Amino acid sequence: xxxxxxxxxxxxxxxxxxxxxxxxxxxxxxxxxxxxxxxxxxxxxxxxxxxxxxxxxxxxxxxxxxxxxxxxxxxxxxxxxxxxxxxxxxxxxxxxxxxxxxxxxxxxxxxxxxxxxxxxxxxxxxxxxxxxxxxxxxxx
Numbered sequence: 001x002x003x004x005x006x007x008x009x010x011x012x013x014x015x016x017x018x019x020x021x022x023x024x025x026x027x028x029x030x031x032x033x034x035x036x037x038x039x040x041x042x043x044x045x046x047x048x049x050x051x052x053x054x055x056x057x058x059x060x061x062x063x064x065x066x067x068x069x070x071x072x073x074x075x076x077x078x079x080x081x082x083x084x085x086x087x088x089x090x091x092x093x094x095x096x097x098x099x100x101x102x103x104x105x106x107x108x109x110x111x112x113x114x115x116x117x118x119x120x121x122x123x124x125x126x127x128x129x130x131x132x133x134x135x136x137x138x139x140x
Contacts, residue, residue, distance in 0.1 A: 012026060042107055044072075047071055047072045079103075092115060
C-alpha cells in the first residue's frame with residue numbers, strides 16, 4: 001500500500017510569516033496537532049502544538065509577535081506519495097518524527113501522514129488477521 005492511499009489531503013498550511021497566535025488558534029479550531037509551513041506549495045517547515053507551547057514561551061515575546069519561521073522545524077522530513085508503508089514507518093523511526101508532509105515527484109505538497117494514521121491502519125489489519133485465525137481455529 002502506498003502513502004497516496006493513506007495520506008490526509010486538504011491539510012492545514014500557513015506561510016512563514018503567520019504568527020504563532022494565528023497558528024495556535026487554527027490548531028484549536030480544527031482540532032489538529034500540526035500545520036505545515038509552505039512556500040510556493042513546497043513544505044519548508046512544520047509547527048506542532050508543542051512547538052507553539054515551548055518555543056513561543058522561550059522567546060519571551062507575545063505570541064502575536066512570534067512568526068512561524070521563528071518556531072518551525074525547518075526542512076521537515078517528507079515522504080513521497082508513491083512510497084510504501086514500510087518506507088514510511090522506517091523513515092519515521094530513523095528521524096524520530098510522528099508527522100510527515102507528503103510530496104509528489106516535483107516536491108509539491110499533496111498531504112500529510114501521521115503516526116496515528118499508520119497505527120489505525122495496522123490495528124485494522126491486525127483485527128482482520130485475528131478474525132482469520134479465529135475462523136480457522138477449532139472450537140474448544
